[in-house]
Amino acid sequence: MKAVLLTAPGQLVVQEAPTPEPDDFGALMRVESVAICGSDVRIMHHGNPRVALPAIIGHESAGVIVATGKHVTRVKVGDRVAVGADVPCGQCKWCRNGMGNNCSINYAIGYQIPGAFAERMLLPRLVLEEGPVTPFGPELSFDQAALAEPLACAINGLELAGMSLGKSVAIIGLGPIGCMMIDLARIMGATKVIAIQRSKLRMEIARAYEADCYIASEEEDVVARCLEETGGEGPDIVMTTCGSVEAHEQAVEMVAHRGVVNLFGGLAKDARPMALLSNLVHYKECFVTGSHGSVPRQHELAVRLLELGKVRVEPLITHRFPLADVHTAFDVMQGREGMKIVVHPNE
Numbered sequence: 001m002k003a004v005l006l007t008a009p010g011q012l013v014v015q016e017a018p019t020p021e022p023d024d025f026g027a028l029m030r031v032e033s034v035a036i037c038g039s040d041v042r043i044m045h046h047g048n049p050r051v052a053l054p055a056i057i058g059h060e061s062a063g064v065i066v067a068t069g070k071h072v073t074r075v076k077v078g079d080r081v082a083v084g085a086d087v088p089c090g091q092c093k094w095c096r097n098g099m100g101n102n103c104s105i106n107y108a109i110g111y112q113i114p115g116a117f118a119e120r121m122l123l124p125r126l127v128l129e130e131g132p133v134t135p136f137g138p139e140l141s142f143d144q145a146a147l148a149e150p151l152a153c154a155i156n157g158l159e160l161a162g163m164s165l166g167k168s169v170a171i172i173g174l175g176p177i178g179c180m181m182i183d184l185a186r187i188m189g190a191t192k193v194i195a196i197q198r199s200k201l202r203m204e205i206a207r208a209y210e211a212d213c214y215i216a217s218e219e220e221d222v223v224a225r226c227l228e229e230t231g232g233e234g235p236d237i238v239m240t241t242c243g244s245v246e247a248h249e250q251a252v253e254m255v256a257h258r259g260v261v262n263l264f265g266g267l268a269k270d271a272r273p274m275a276l277l278s279n280l281v282h283y284k285e286c287f288v289t290g291s292h293g294s295v296p297r298q299h300e301l302a303v304r305l306l307e308l309g310k311v312r313v314e315p316l317i318t319h320r321f322p323l324a325d326v327h328t329a330f331d332v333m334q335g336r337e338g339m340k341i342v343v344h345p346n347e
């Protein structure tokens, strides 16, 4: 099969690789769509302790099951499946308690488990038994289904922020996740969604999601505007869907009393520490939470929400490429010229 191998930092090579063969407990997927994640770009340049080179990366995928081992019951040949990233080990304390994304081993597809930038991807036993593998109906395209992975992470963030009926929500950063969160916050009961973004291109795409108010952080005082939009009280929930420490600080500054901040976007390793005026947390009795990745339950929910059209991802898909053009695809991603870039390995 054709696969994209990360052979050394910065080196993605399209080459022939052996087609994996499932054992009695595994299955083989023909990869129809794999989306590039920001973390794929970071792994490509800087590597990752969980990725041993050479490696096939890619963890936001969907495809068709083309072979199964004789003991496999979870999927069958012909199934259209979406596959997520985090795979619980099933054994540790976190996995046993439904927190598989906090697993001490932290297996993930496209990390320790070979990923989706290839014509075929093996779903080994652990992935089929514990992991995020969700069949979906014909109403969903493979491109849309691949985006169930980031959507599952967005669900995790809003769940951990205690999102519920009647809350006002501010979302700082309107990349793909921030946009999905506008739809999600609404169906989870938000009465006001404030969307904040710096770059013009992303702001234009995000307008399709019809938040109640858009703030251009380049031109406006984000904290002052968010207070103004919430009658001086601040948003009940603030999600930081960007990699900016300033956004973390603004979030704590603007959040309402008893409100919740969720530090969703990770920061670069060399980012300065967040400057937190702890008295703000003290007097506002607010909560500062974090979130990363997702658990299989959330991936399943993400697929269902996409099937129902409750969360829209089509406006986010700005570029599509065949596997042979994977370099161009990564260039577009790094140039921030688009939103979601998908690759079709079998096109």
Ligand SMILES: [Zn+2]
Residues within 6 Å of the ligand: 037, 038, 039, 059, 060, 085, 149, 150
């Ligand atoms: Zn991802």
Ligand SMILES: [Zn+2]
Residues within 6 Å of the ligand: 088, 089, 090, 091, 092, 093, 094, 095, 096, 100, 103, 104, 105, 106
């Ligand atoms: Zn575990």
